[in-house]
Amino acid sequence: KAGVTQTPRYLIKTRGQQVTLSCSPISGHRSVSWYQQTPGQGLQFLFEYFSETQRNKGNFPGRFSGRQFSNSRSEMNVSTLELGDSALYLCASSLFSGDNEKLFFGSGTQLSVL
């Protein structure tokens, strides 16, 4: 059974640009959550999608957005990139919304903003 797949693994962008990250959950999982990981801050919750609907949202500006498709794959978009957006973006999937006990993470997309 394939795990959570995130693409691309690495991205380099410049300030002001926008970026789209992709996440394919474990087969059968319908919930996808996104986290931002930075040194010293740990993992911070961005949002969760379940059945194509945003179920929960963290405390991030509106430049951060996401969506989920009918096949449960999810994308995250960051517009007008800032230097502080440089981070590892992690996607996690689970069968059900809010199922924190069975949360599986992908390896992440490392975003560098220059």
Next chain:
Amino acid sequence: QQQVKQSPQSLIVQKGGISIINCAYENTAFDYFPWYQQFPGKGPALLIAIRPDVSEKKEGRFTISFNKSAKQFSLHIMDSQPGDSATYFCAASRTDKLIFGTGTRLQVFP
């Protein structure tokens, strides 16, 4: 607002020693406390978890100690091995999102 505080930020332990990582939380509504292990280039993976109705949970060399009145919980790694070298995150949740600590980088030297 950081609702889960984790310490230390980094830890160096000799092989065979005990590694101890501590976390404190603020929200008494939290009812699930997992620990995640992350190796370089990988995402976090669930290591062990506890609910507040027990004070201790042990799985192999890994033990969680939970103190509900103090709102603290800790991870103990007995007989630490070089393969345990990784970053460890504590977390807490109720029914929605997980709130993570800031992480502890553990290095175990032979």
